[in-house]
Amino acid sequence: MQVLQKLSDSDTDVSAWLLSQESTFPKDFASDYAIAVDGTLAGPYPAERVKIEQHEIPVEIGKGPALTLREDDVSIGREVKDLVKEAASKAGVELQIEATSRAEAKRLNPMKQNVSSAIFSIPIKHINTPGEVVNIKDLEDAVKVLESFAKLA
Numbered sequence: 522m523q524v525l526q527k528l529s530d531s532d533t534d535v536s537a538w539l540l541s542q543e544s545t546f547p548k549d550f551a552s553d554y555a556i557a558v559d560g561t562l563a564g565p566y567p568a569e570r571v572k573i574e575q576h577e578i579p580v581e582i583g584k585g586p587a588l589t590l591r592e593d594d595v596s597i598g599r600e601v602k603d604l605v606k607e608a609a610s611k612a613g614v615e616l617q618i619e620a621t622s623r624a625e626a627k628r629l630n631p632m633k634q635n636v637s638s639a640i641f642s643i644p645i646k647h648i649n650t651p652g653e654v655v656n657i658k659d660l661e662d663a664v665k666v667l668e669s670f671a672k673l674a
Contacts, residue, residue: 524667535671554601554674555638558667560653561587561619563644580617582644583656586663587617589640598637605639608669614662617644641667 528535563582580587588605609616619642643663646654 523664524671527664527668528671531672533671553637554598554604556601556605556667556670557638557640558663559640559642560645560648560655561589561642562648563646580619580642580644582646582654583659584644585615585617586659586666587619587642587644589619589642598639601637601639604673605641605666605670608673609666611673612662612665612669614666616666 525535561580563580565581586609588602588609590602606616619640641663643655644659
């Protein structure tokens, strides 16, 4: 919502769908680019308490938003991925890179429309539990990157 508020005073043409249900997507939309903004599993976790290897959770809370490179068997669009990286650079935000995700952004790219799409994630510890934890700076940095992206695209 903050991104849309910040862009309301500019000449930037942006369409946004705000969906609160998991795995729900707009159908038959026309767009140059699409970005799924989602939460992603973040560490670090204390090794003595959790049986997860640190390399299994490469994204860490407090180190910035994450850009996903691949979703299941679909690579994220190079053009939109490069634009997100450029937007982060212009906004002075360091991105984390997440190799793969299950955010289902591939559903934003129906074959007939060929929309270049990306997954942009907020690191969340204890995701999908009542005790989710986020770093406010990660959220603020995500807003900066998305605002910068909208102005570039």
